[in-house]
Amino acid sequence: MNLKNTPARSAIYDFLVRSSSPVDAGQIIKFLRSKNLNTNKVTVYRNLDALFKNGLLERVEFGEGKFRYEFKKNHHHHLICTNCGKIEDISGEYLTVIENKIRKENGFIVKSHSLEFYGLCRNCRNN
Amino acid sequence: MNLKNTPARSAIYDFLVRSSSPVDAGQIIKFLRSKNLNTNKVTVYRNLDALFKNGLLERVEFGEGKFRYEFKKNHHHHLICTNCGKIEDISGEYLTVIENKIRKENGFIVKSHSLEFYGLCRNCRNN
DNA sequence: TTCGCTGCAAAATATTTGCATTCAC
């Protein structure tokens, strides 16, 4: 696929690069409006799809019934505070051992995984 | 909360108990229709919500943009074949060590997690 | 010039809400 450099696309991508945690389509649309880039929501969805399919974005679900997207960096997982909504990254590949075990015991070849942790962040645990 | 035993509720719960993998609301509605229990979809959603909130069901996401529900049994994770759609359970609690590490290093108390593996099942890997 | 990108309208899909009625306990 041949991705072109358009104002909408680079604005969306820049926003995701600058975001510290995964954002949903609605947040992107609001951001673009606040910058007076009145990009149609369909364009946002199509760009998210194109960037995702080209491996530039990661797509995650946090049990909200919608997708969130983030700039693809090093492999990591999320700590999601169920009290304040704060999202932290934790780096590292913890699952290699498990995935090898799955391959042996289930004959299943793991290509990817999703792993999110829900709980209370440092601030909220003390309140 | 005080759950009453109604025909719709027990039909939905029975279906989930018998299902070998998590199902979505649409599958439940189709099943009920096939049994000539013409339960309204709103009733299905409300029952899923009530059963979930009472801890009788587990709610999961498989990257499809919708929820799936399953009868709450022993803690487990899923192997989702991206070729044929087959869903296998893998039992076990692999994440305790990681969650303790998270508590120490991030000050974050993990209450729950979601972990799904995507890849090729034994059948599909050989095709 | 040529595809890819965009906007608009509309549709599809998943889920929720208001309200009146019915039913389980």
Add this chain to the structure above:
DNA sequence: GTGAATGCAAATATTTTGCAGCGAA
């Protein structure tokens, strides 16, 4: 009898599709 459950209609939220025009390379 009372509060919970249901059905219907309508609404909301998220995401997708068709089509015509625009724009990047």
